[in-house]
Amino acid sequence: MIQFKSILNNELTDFLELRKVSKSQSAYKHDRHTLQIFDEYLCSINCETKNLTEAQMVGWVRTLTGKSSSIANVVIVIRIFLEHLLSYGIHAYIPPIPKVSDDYVPYIFSDDEIDMIFSIADTLPMGRFQKNTLIHVEYPMILRLMYGCGLRIGETLALKIKDVDFNTGVLTLNYTKGNKQRRVPMHPALTEILKKYCMALGMVGYPEAYLFPTADPTVAVSIHSAGYQFNNILKLGNISLSNRQKHQRGPCMHCLRHVFVFKSFANAEKNGRRIDDAIPYLSIYLGHDSLKETEKYLKFSSELFPEAMKIFDDYTAEIFPEVKYDE
Numbered sequence: 001m002i003q004f005k006s007i008l009n010n011e012l013t014d015f016l017e018l019r020k021v022s023k024s025q026s027a028y029k030h031d032r033h034t035l036q037i038f039d040e041y042l043c044s045i046n047c048e049t050k051n052l053t054e055a056q057m058v059g060w061v062r063t064l065t066g067k068s069s070s071i072a073n074v075v076i077v078i079r080i081f082l083e084h085l086l087s088y089g090i091h092a093y094i095p096p097i098p099k100v101s102d103d104y105v106p107y108i109f110s111d112d113e114i115d116m117i118f119s120i121a122d123t124l125p126m127g128r129f130q131k132n133t134l135i136h137v138e139y140p141m142i143l144r145l146m147y148g149c150g151l152r153i154g155e156t157l158a159l160k161i162k163d164v165d166f167n168t169g170v171l172t173l174n175y176t177k178g179n180k181q182r183r184v185p186m187h188p189a190l191t192e193i194l195k196k197y198c199m200a201l202g203m204v205g206y207p208e209a210y211l212f213p214t215a216d217p218t219v220a221v222s223i224h225s226a227g228y229q230f231n232n233i234l235k236l237g238n239i240s241l242s243n244r245q246k247h248q249r250g251p252c253m254h255c256l257r258h259v260f261v262f263k264s265f266a267n268a269e270k271n272g273r274r275i276d277d278a279i280p281y282l283s284i285y286l287g288h289d290s291l292k293e294t295e296k297y298l299k300f301s302s303e304l305f306p307e308a309m310k311i312f313d314d315y316t317a318e319i320f321p322e323v324k325y326d327e
Contacts, residue, residue: 002032006042007050011088015081034077052082052092061095068100106258107251109239114259116237118143124229132214134201138221139229141197142212145171146253148190150260150286152177153227153253157220162207166195173287182287227253261286 004012012035019031041060064071075097082092109117121143124136145156149171158175169191171184203209210220230253234240239251261282268278283294
């Protein structure tokens with residue numbers, strides 16, 4: 001057990017005990033480390049009163065280093081602790097959660113590159129010397145589902161016949177990020193293509209059949225195998241990102257999901273729909289836990305849709321307030 005040394009040593013110890021019985025082991029370790037650092041800070045400033053001031057708490061936040069998301073997580077833990085102090089009659093200033101910044105910049109395929117990718121995928125040679133001899137048939141369909149529905153690669157490969165409603169054109173995704181089931185509608189043209197694909201491979205009538213099986217029908221194509229095929233397509237199409245900068249993602253399969261978002265905004269603008277009305281629906285469609293997760297998919301907006309980023313910032317201003325501290 002950690003021996004806290006600051007004036008709040010008893011309160012920190014009691015709070016850590018509560019976290020131990022209510023959190024997972026990894027979360028408990030993170031909280032323990034955070035509380036220990038906070039305790040050391042209080043000792044370093046010779047804090048002699050339990051009612052912490054704004055100056056003391058802002059000073060603590062300034063000592064935090066690392067990624068903005070990591071700093072925000074640390075502040076959240078201490079905020080919970082400071083709120084816990086109220087049960088002891090102790091009033092402390094609770095600092096706001098710093099805004100999480102994300103320098104990640106996705107790669108957006110151009111229309112010509114998309115055409116090139118599908119052209120190569122549609123003419124892949126028969127995999128006679130591969131473990132999966134049907135990959136040349138399966139891969140064009142994999143890409144179309146990812147591009148047409150904005151699916152993650154893992155979600156696509158996990159699909160089974162029972163997950164497809166050909167009458168409504170809706171996919172049921174059971175194996176998603178965060179283990180949340182969601183339903184994704186397809187364009188009628190894509191639904192028809194998928195139906196013909198399943199009929200050609202003799203899957204209709206077999207609910208447990210994977211849409212994209214390997215030589216072993218009980219095993220789906222792996223993410224690694226799908227990524228390997230995509231990298232080969234990129235090489236054949238001479239598609240790459242030269243002079244890639246830090247945080248820039250080069251072309252990869254996941255970028256098809258970013259293209260889907262880009263096209264969605266383009267269609268919303270073309271059809272006269274308000275972008276701030278479209279964002280919540282798009283976030284749900286993509287299976288995001290929050291609008292913050294959707295934000296990184298709007299990075300392209302700074303150049304292609306500058307108004308979209310401003311609208312998003314305004315839309316989330318009260319939900320995710322930006323916090324700046326004087327240097």
